[in-house]
Amino acid sequence: MTIIKSEKEIQIIKEGGKILATVVKELEKMAKPGITTLELDRAAEALILSFGGKPAFKGYDGFPYSLCASVNENIVHGFPSDYVLKNGDILKLDLGVLYNGYNTDMAITVAVGEVSFEAKRLMNVTKKSLRLGIKKAKIGNTIGDIGNTVGRFIEDQGFGVVRDLCGHGIGKNVHEDPKIPNFGKRGTGEKLAEGMVICIEPMVTMGDWQIKRSKDGYGYQTKDDSLSAHFEHTLAITKNGPVVLTEID
Ligand code: MG
Numbered sequence: 001m002t003i004i005k006s007e008k009e010i011q012i013i014k015e016g017g018k019i020l021a022t023v024v025k026e027l028e029k030m031a032k033p034g035i036t037t038l039e040l041d042r043a044a045e046a047l048i049l050s051f052g053g054k055p056a057f058k059g060y061d062g063f064p065y066s067l068c069a070s071v072n073e074n075i076v077h078g079f080p081s082d083y084v085l086k087n088g089d090i091l092k093l094d095l096g097v098l099y100n101g102y103n104t105d106m107a108i109t110v111a112v113g114e115v116s117f118e119a120k121r122l123m124n125v126t127k128k129s130l131r132l133g134i135k136k137a138k139i140g141n142t143i144g145d146i147g148n149t150v151g152r153f154i155e156d157q158g159f160g161v162v163r164d165l166c167g168h169g170i171g172k173n174v175h176e177d178p179k180i181p182n183f184g185k186r187g188t189g190e191k192l193a194e195g196m197v198i199c200i201e202p203m204v205t206m207g208d209w210q211i212k213r214s215k216d217g218y219g220y221q222t223k224d225d226s227l228s229a230h231f232e233h234t235l236a237i238t239k240n241g242p243v244v245l246t247e248i249d
Helices: 007-030 037-050 117-135 143-156
Strands: 067-071 074-076 090-099 102-111 167-169 176-180 197-200 203-205 211-213 220-222 228-230 233-238 241-244
Touching: 007 037, 007 090, 007 102, 007 197, 007 233, 037 067, 037 090, 074 090, 074 203, 074 228, 090 117, 090 228, 102 117, 102 228, 102 233, 117 143, 117 197, 117 203, 117 228, 117 233, 117 241, 143 176, 176 197
Parallel strands: none
Antiparallel strands: 067 074, 067 090, 074 220, 090 102, 167 176, 167 197, 197 233, 203 228, 211 220, 233 241
């Protein structure tokens, strides 16, 4: 069941979202060749705590870290490790903050050093598909309108849309109803209503969209080992249109 949030609750989520966006920005700066993803995880946790938040993913569904760090063919839920980032990697950072009882969730893909032209294009298309999806998050539209816009744009650019994983509602729990797929038919699915807080998170592949478990046994990667990108924002549906909550003004 979709839980509608009050303006007051959305305000709290926005404060948490600011903390999250600030931490993600710091991690983005740190993600250079030579650093390990475990070092990024430690930094993420320390920063979140310093701002009065808690790492939302730690202990969630058995996940032992604060940060999901997924490199190249790995898409989401990657375990941070002693892997040393190298020039040309593309790194997905997915992080959640629990603040005053409410969660926020955000992901970016970072180019480590100089990356290939195609990798850059994959990242740009994924980021743009998220922006297009957010624009559709208006009262009266449906979940299918978001998925249709996101998915069609990605496929028109020649990339694959991951089917098995999707966005979600968020609030007191990291994952709430409804599910927000990155594909779909216009006008289908639940209607978007004022006070819904959702995460839109396109996961995009350079090759086939099919996925399998990552080598760490927890995360997911592309089945064909092609590169993947992921961007995510938490947003509220308001009478003034979509309001992104995981941004720094
Ligand atoms: Mg999410």
